Amino acid sequence: MELDFKQIATVTMVLFAVIDVVGSIPVIVDLRSRLGHIQSEKATIVAAIIMIAFLFVGEGMLKLIGIDANSFAVAGAFVLFFMALEMILGIRLYKDDNPSTASIVPIAFPLIAGAGTMTTILSLRSAYDKINIIIAILINVIIVYGVLKSSGKIEKWLGVNGIGIIRKIFGVILLAIAVKLFAANVKGLFV
Template identity: 45%
Template sequence: MYILCIFNLNTITMLSSFSFQQAISAFLILFGIIDITGSIPIILNLKARGKTIHPMRATLISFALLLVFFYAGELMLQLFDIDIESFAIAGGLVLFIMAIEMLLDIEIFKYKGPSDEATIIPLVFPLVAGPAAFTTLLTLRSTFDSVNILTGLSLNMIYVFFVLSATNVIQRILGKSGIYIVRKFFAIILLAISVEVIISNIYGLTNNC
């Protein structure tokens, strides 16, 4: 009975803290950071190389990782004595390798697991639940109420599932030539983003020293 009362009180507190404006703001910020739309060429490239992607599994695992990091991210990094800049640089290096693969039509990252799938790496990490999304969630905690951040995050995960489920349709619309052109264009964009992530966080590390 006591636990039920606490649960009800927490629920009422969360509902009273809900702000439509904050939820939309959190959604838009995370939408720009996760940018699953911009990752479509990468996803199509993975499928063209015979990689298997499971939309529902990718969405649920990404959501779970983001939730864990939202509540325990700082503690986890402190536990392993890793600062957020180093974590972001690691993710930036993975993005850099992926951009080089797309740009030069080579395969550096090779997954030898069952079904040769790419659901966990690189789709879940670092494309959806990457360093940028992790650091953004930690930043939003200092500005918005948790219920509004979680609402924005949930809406983003619904959109992620929709995009991952529709990649086959997008592939048919673009065709092989269209996919090739889009892949090369976004390879340059992804390369620039990865370099920016790496350099900015190296700068942050040097300032902290």
């Protein structure tokens, strides 16, 4: 394991696109207006713990159920592909239930550390050093905390169109990452 700033930057961007905290601002603002207060600190800490724990125990869980890393990475590429389509086309393929509290559920899980994030973390593990992934997770958690604390100001500053543009840009980046992840791991399925 060695620090690689290029890996950290890449993984940070991938996780930033998958977590899509900027695109979640409308959801966060809606939760704040309906439920009053969002526990930003609690949600952020729990999300970080979930992501880092999944980085270490996720592969063991896969082995336990008999799935190899290449298969999981290809499945992760499909999840990222569909998430990118949601971001680019502005459609919802996956719908969440209406939340009743705004801290661990739905902010920490599934909004920040959801299925797409978990799949991405395990998929990234096959290509990047764990220490670089942990640093990227922590960078993203800091960004998430900042966004949660200032979601009202960010929404006013960006406006609906600005948030939409950012979602589409990160959607295209995520789509390219999904294609790259698929291409890198699909060969391993047939060996």
